[in-house]
Amino acid sequence: MKVAVVTGASSGIGQSAAIEIARRGTGVILTYGGNPRGGRETAAAIRKAGGTAVALPLDLGETGTFPAFRDAVAAALRDTWQRDTFDYLVNNAGFARTSLIEDTTEETFDGLMRVLLKGPYFLTQRLLPLMADGGAVVNTSSSSAAVTTGVEPGYSAYASAKGGLDVLTRYMAKEFSPRGIRVNAVSPGSTRTRIGDDAFTRFPEVVPALAAKTALGRVGEPGDIGEMIAVLVSDESRWVTAQNIVVSGGYGL
Structure with missing residues (x-):
C-alpha cells in the first residue's frame, strides 16, 4: 500500500x-495543530470507510520540532504499514491573517512566512530522505498570489508567502526530478473553510458577492480542492510536474 503524509488535515x-x-486506496499519515479533535475525526472517518490512517501533531511554525516529527513518521510507517518510506507529501497546513500594508506588524508578517513558506520548505527537506522515488508533492498555494484572479487589499503578506511557495514548487520539481518525484501546487479560490478564524461562518454576507465574481456561480467547497490534490498525487498525473493548478471555479472571469 502506498502512503501519503498530509499536513493540516483536521478540517x-x-x-x-x-x-x-x-478513498483511492492509499494509507494516510495526517497532521493537526490546534485542533486535535478534528485530526482524530479525520482519521476515524478514513478508518470507518475501510482505510488506514495515523494522526500526528505538528506545529508547522516551529522547525525545531521537525526532527521529532520525522521520527514519528518513520515509526508510523514501520508500525502501521511495515515500510521505511512513504510516497506522497501534501504541504497543506496554514492560516490566514489580513491587514493593509500600513497596518501589518512584523509579528504578523513573520508568522505568515514561518508557517506558509519556511515550514513547507524545511519540512519537505526533513522528510525527503523518507520519500520513495517516483512519488509526488503537492503544495497548497492560493489564488491570491496569482495576478489573473485580481488583487484584493489586505492580503499582501499572506499572498507574498504563497507567491514564494509557488516559486519553491518549481524549484522542488527541478531538484527532485532525478528521483522521479513530481511537485505541483494547487491554488484555491474562495473556499468555504475555517481559514481566517472561520470567516465564512462569521461573515456569511460575503458569500453571495464572492459567488457573483465566480464563473460557475458559487464559492468553492473543500472537496473541490481535495479531489484535485488526490488526482495530482496519483499516477493519473504521472506526466504533470512544476504546475500550479488554479482551482477557483473561474473566479474573476
Whole structure:
C-alpha cells in the first residue's frame, strides 16, 4: 500500500484531501495543530470507510520540532504499514491573517512566512530522505498570489508567502526530478473553510458577492480542492510536474 503524509488535515481542504486520497486506496499519515479533535475525526472517518490512517501533531511554525516529527513518521510507517518510506507529501497546513500594508506588524508578517513558506520548505527537506522515488508533492498555494484572479487589499503578506511557495514548487520539481518525484501546487479560490478564524461562518454576507465574481456561480467547497490534490498525487498525473493548478471555479472571469 502506498502512503501519503498530509499536513493540516483536521478540517477544510486538508481533511478533504486526506479522505479522498485514502478513498483511492492509499494509507494516510495526517497532521493537526490546534485542533486535535478534528485530526482524530479525520482519521476515524478514513478508518470507518475501510482505510488506514495515523494522526500526528505538528506545529508547522516551529522547525525545531521537525526532527521529532520525522521520527514519528518513520515509526508510523514501520508500525502501521511495515515500510521505511512513504510516497506522497501534501504541504497543506496554514492560516490566514489580513491587514493593509500600513497596518501589518512584523509579528504578523513573520508568522505568515514561518508557517506558509519556511515550514513547507524545511519540512519537505526533513522528510525527503523518507520519500520513495517516483512519488509526488503537492503544495497548497492560493489564488491570491496569482495576478489573473485580481488583487484584493489586505492580503499582501499572506499572498507574498504563497507567491514564494509557488516559486519553491518549481524549484522542488527541478531538484527532485532525478528521483522521479513530481511537485505541483494547487491554488484555491474562495473556499468555504475555517481559514481566517472561520470567516465564512462569521461573515456569511460575503458569500453571495464572492459567488457573483465566480464563473460557475458559487464559492468553492473543500472537496473541490481535495479531489484535485488526490488526482495530482496519483499516477493519473504521472506526466504533470512544476504546475500550479488554479482551482477557483473561474473566479474573476
